[in-house]
Amino acid sequence: MRIDAFLQESPMFAVNRTARSFEALATRAFIVDDLNFLEGLVLATILFEAPRQVKPSQLAEAFSTTRGNISHSLSSLEGKGLVQRKIDPADARAYLLTLKPTGKKCAMRVIAAFDKMQKDFEKKVGKAALKEALTVMRALDELAISSQH
Template identity: 30%
Template sequence: MDLTPGESPGFLLWHATLRWQRDIAAALTPLGLTHVQFVLLACAWWLNTQGEHPNQLTLARQAGTDIKMTSQVLRALEHKGLIEREVDPADTRAKRLRVTHTGADLAPRAIAAVELVDKRFFRPVPLDDAVTLLGRLARPQPEDDE
């Protein structure tokens, strides 16, 4: 069956993703964060609340981001006073991350703003269906033998 571009799942996903990214950016701009800054701050904050002080590699893995880009964004978050990078006593080459008081105040507010965007964006789809579909799409699948 030939699909028009408007019926192509990839093309539709592209447009949905662009719309979602615009909505996220609009919610985060008043808080002074880019989307990737938000993701790294939120992940670091969450890990800190679990008693962990991750290094940059651990944070990049948690967030699903490139390690070099993570380092650059963390420098920006550090410059904003939201994150502190401390030398890891166990490995002096590594930097352990701690969210500052300012960052710990901002992270939950940013998370709430993003969750509101998600709630509005995904309103047309039952939440369980959206989570199931996106969970499948987010994980690599073995190649079909067809």
């Protein structure tokens, strides 16, 4: 196709395609627990932050996503019996998140899967190349964000 030359040179296309590939990779890695990438991140974060409880707004900020996306993921995780929301005693408008026992076990599997993926990336691409790729992606992200204003 005529657009192929553009696509080969486009960082926007490459990043978007890679993001979709990573999403599919995570979905395959978490298939046993029927999780998507964001749900896996939420579980891992809540586990890492324990005993400190996490608020959904903190997750949205950390993952650069909307509160709506986080709310949808939390509803799914609650439905699977992995996460529990409790009203924050200090602010009745906010929720605090905790993992249920099955959620802790699931979070450990998620972390192991993330760790395996990271090791596979490092083995295939190399730690230095990954570090440089992250630097480039962050610069592109900042450029995209600054272009919005």
